[in-house]
Amino acid sequence: MKDHALKPFLKYIGRKFFFLLITYFIAITIVFILPRAIPGNPLSTLLRQIFQQGQANPELIRSVHKTLMEEFGLGKPWYQQYTDFILRAFRGDLGTSISSYPKKTLDLIVPVIPWTLMLLIPSIITAWIIGNTLGAVAGFKRGSFTDKFTLNFSLIVSQVPYYWLGMLLIFTLSVKLHIFPGQGGYSQGTIPTFTLKFILDMLYHYILPFLSIVISALGGWAIGTRVLVIYELDADYVSFGELLGLREKTVFRYIFRNSILPQVTGLALSLGGALGGALITEIIFNYPGTGYLLFRALSTLDYPLIQGIFIILIGSIYLANFLVDFVYALIDPRIRLGQSEGS
Amino acid sequence: MWLTMFKPLFKSRKFIVSISIFIFIVLLGIVGPILYPVDPTGYAGPFERPPSREFPLGTDTYGGDLLAKVLNGTKTSLYIGFLTAVISMSIGIIIGPISAIKGGIVDEILMAFTNIVLTIPNILLAILIATYLRIRSAEVIAFLLGILGWPWFARAIRAQILSLINREYVKLSRMAGYSDLRLAFEDLIPGIATYTFMSFILFMNGGILGEAGLSLIGLGPTKGVSLGLVLQWAVLMEAVRRGIWWWFVPPGIIIVALTSSLLIITTAMDEVFNPRLREK
Numbered sequence: 001m002k003d004h005a006l007k008p009f010l011k012y013i014g015r016k017f018f019f020l021l022i023t024y025f026i027a028i029t030i031v032f033i034l035p036r037a038i039p040g041n042p043l044s045t046l047l048r049q050i051f052q053q054g055q056a057n058p059e060l061i062r063s064v065h066k067t068l069m070e071e072f073g074l075g076k077p078w079y080q081q082y083t084d085f086i087l088r089a090f091r092g093d094l095g096t097s098i099s100s101y102p103k104k105t106l107d108l109i110v111p112v113i114p115w116t117l118m119l120l121i122p123s124i125i126t127a128w129i130i131g132n133t134l135g136a137v138a139g140f141k142r143g144s145f146t147d148k149f150t151l152n153f154s155l156i157v158s159q160v161p162y163y164w165l166g167m168l169l170i171f172t173l174s175v176k177l178h179i180f181p182g183q184g185g186y187s188q189g190t191i192p193t194f195t196l197k198f199i200l201d202m203l204y205h206y207i208l209p210f211l212s213i214v215i216s217a218l219g220g221w222a223i224g225t226r227v228l229v230i231y232e233l234d235a236d237y238v239s240f241g242e243l244l245g246l247r248e249k250t251v252f253r254y255i256f257r258n259s260i261l262p263q264v265t266g267l268a269l270s271l272g273g274a275l276g277g278a279l280i281t282e283i284i285f286n287y288p289g290t291g292y293l294l295f296r297a298l299s300t301l302d303y304p305l306i307q308g309i310f311i312i313l314i315g316s317i318y319l320a321n322f323l324v325d326f327v328y329a330l331i332d333p334r335i336r337l338g339q340s341e342g343s
Numbered sequence: 344m345w346l347t348m349f350k351p352l353f354k355s356r357k358f359i360v361s362i363s364i365f366i367f368i369v370l371l372g373i374v375g376p377i378l379y380p381v382d383p384t385g386y387a388g389p390f391e392r393p394p395s396r397e398f399p400l401g402t403d404t405y406g407g408d409l410l411a412k413v414l415n416g417t418k419t420s421l422y423i424g425f426l427t428a429v430i431s432m433s434i435g436i437i438i439g440p441i442s443a444i445k446g447g448i449v450d451e452i453l454m455a456f457t458n459i460v461l462t463i464p465n466i467l468l469a470i471l472i473a474t475y476l477r478i479r480s481a482e483v484i485a486f487l488l489g490i491l492g493w494p495w496f497a498r499a500i501r502a503q504i505l506s507l508i509n510r511e512y513v514k515l516s517r518m519a520g521y522s523d524l525r526l527a528f529e530d531l532i533p534g535i536a537t538y539t540f541m542s543f544i545l546f547m548n549g550g551i552l553g554e555a556g557l558s559l560i561g562l563g564p565t566k567g568v569s570l571g572l573v574l575q576w577a578v579l580m581e582a583v584r585r586g587i588w589w590w591f592v593p594p595g596i597i598i599v600a601l602t603s604s605l606l607i608i609t610t611a612m613d614e615v616f617n618p619r620l621r622e623k
Binding site: 019020269272307313318 | 465476552574577583585
C-alpha cells in the first residue's frame with residue numbers, strides 16, 4: 001500500500017476501533033446496571049438464599065457471601081461500585097464463580113472458548129462461501145430451474161434453526177443409523193491430548209454440530225447474494241462486457257466480486273446471531289463449549305459466571321467485527337483510497 | 344386503490360402457496376385448541392406413547408398430550424411473534440422518520456444510538472436480561488425481543504425517507520407549511536408501507552425463533568406452553584437420543600413452516616412490488 005493511500009485507511013480503521021471501544025464500554029455498563037436495576041434485586045435474593053442454606057456448611061457459605069459482597073460492592077455508593085467494576089473488567093478479573101467456588105470465572109471460561117471458536121468460525125465461513133456461491137450462480141442464471149430450486153431451498157433452509165437441524169441430524173445419523181456420535185466433543189473417558197487418535201476422535205464428533213450450523217446458515221447468504229447479483233446484472237459494466245464479447249465466466253467473476261462486498265459486512269453483523277445459535281447447538285450436542293458452560297451457569301444461577309461469559313462473548317464479537325471491518329477496508333478500493341466510507 | 348395494488352400478488356403462485364400455509368398454521372393455533380380441548384399442561388395418560396388414535400401426536404415423559412401442547416404452543420408462539428413485531432416496528436417507525444425529517448444533531452444522536460443497539464448482539468443481551476427476571480410471561484419475552492430487534496429497520500426506514508423527502512411533492516407540502524407530523528403521515532409513510540409490512544413479517548419471524556432459542560437455553564416463558572418450551576423439555580428429557588421423535592419433530596416443523604411461509608410471502612411481495620426484481 002502506498003503512503004498516500006495509508007492515511008484514509010488508518011482513519012477508517014481508527015474510527016471503527018473507536019466506535020467498538022465505546023460500544024464495548026456500553027455493553028459492560030449494561031452488565032453492571034442490570035442486576036442492580038431489575039426490581040426484586042436478584043442478587044440480594046441469591047444472598048438471602050445462601051444465608052438460609054448457611055446451616056449446611058457455614059464456613060464456605062460465609063466466604064462465598066463475603067466474596068459476593070465484595071465483588072458486587074453492595075453497600076458502597078453506586079459510582080464506586082461502577083468504577084471498581086470497570087477497572088476489574090479491564091484487568092481481566094471477572095469475579096468468582098458461585099457454583100464452582102472458589103474458582104475465578106475467567107478460569108472456567110478460558111478452557112471452553114476454543115471449543116466454541118473451533119465450532120463457530122469454520123462453520124460460518126464455510127456456510128458463507130457455499131451460500132454466496134450458490135446465490136450468485138442462482139442470480140446469474142435467474143429464472144432458470146437452478147435459480148428457482150436454489151431460491152426455494154434457501155428460503156426454507158434459512159428458517160431451520162441450527163439446533164433443530166442438530167436434533168434431526170442426531171436422531172437420523174446417530175440414533176437410527178449409528179454413523180456419527182450424537183453428543184460430546186470427544187469420546188467419553190478420553191482425556192484431551194495432542195495425539196492423532198484424539199484429534200480424529202474429535203473430528204468425528206465435530207461433523208454433526210458443524211453440519212447443522214453450515215446447512216442452516218448457508219440459506220440466508222444464498223438469498224441475499226442472489227438479490228445483489230440480480231441488481232448487479234443491470235449495471236453498465238455488465239452490458240459493456242457482454243458487448244465486448246467477454247466470456248460468460250469472466251462477466252460472472254466481475255459480478256460476483258462486486259456483489260459479494262456487502263456480504264462481508266453482513267458477516268460481521270450476523271456473528272452475534274450465529275453465536276447465539278451455536279451456543280444452543282452446543283447444548284443440544286452436549287458439546288463442551290461456552291454454550292454448555294452458560295447453560296450450567298444459568299441452571300445454578302451463578303450470576304458472576306453468567307456476567308463473565310457475557311463480557312467475554314460480547315468482547316470476542318466486537319473483536320471479530322473489527323477484523324471483518326479491517327478485511328473489508330483492505331478489499332474495497334473505495335475505502336482504501338478514501339473515496340467513500342462504505343456502509 | 345388497495346384492490347389494484349394487491350391484485351398482482353394473487354397471480355404469484357409462490358404467494359398463494361405460502362399464504363395458505365401461513366393461514367393454515369394460524370388456524371391450527373387459534374381454532375385448534377378449541378376443537379381439541381385437552382389441557383396442554385395436564386397429565387393425559389400413559390408416558391412416552393407414540394402417536395395413536397387416542398393421542399394423535401403421542402405423549403411425553405409426564406404423560407402430557409403433545410398435540411394439545413403443540414396447538415397451544417403454536418398460539419403462544421404466534422402471539423409472541425406478533426407482539427415482538429408490534430414493539431420493534433413501533434420503535435423503528437418513530438426513530439427512523441424523526442431522524443430523517445429532523446436531520447442535523449437529532450439525526451446524529453438517534454443514529455448513533457441505533458448503531459450501538461445494532462452492534463450489541465441482541466440474542467446475547469436478551470439472554471442476559473432474561474437471567475435476572477424470575478417470572479417471564481409471554482409478554483415479557485416479546486418485549487425483550489422487541490426492544491432489541493428494531494435497529495436495522497429504523498436505519499432502512501431513515502434511508503428510504505431520505506430518498507423520498509427530496510421529491511417534488513414533498514417539497515411542495517413543505518412550502519405549503521405542513522407540519523412535520525402531517526408530512527410524515529400524508530406524504531412519507533404511504534411510500535414506505537410495503538417495506539414496513541414486509542419488515543413486520545420478518546420481525547415476527549425473529550420473535551418466533553427468538554422465543555424458541557431463549558426457551559431452549561432455559562429462559563423461555565415461565566408459565567404456559569410455547570413451541571420453544573416443548574422443544575426445551577424434549578431436550579431436557581433426552582427425547583432425541585432416546586428416539587422419541589414425536590416430541591421434537593412436530594414443534595420444529597411448525598416453526599419452520601411458519602417462519603419460512605412468512606419469509607416466502609415477503610419475497611413474493613418483493614418480486615411483485617420491486618420493479619428491479621420483477622421477472623422480465
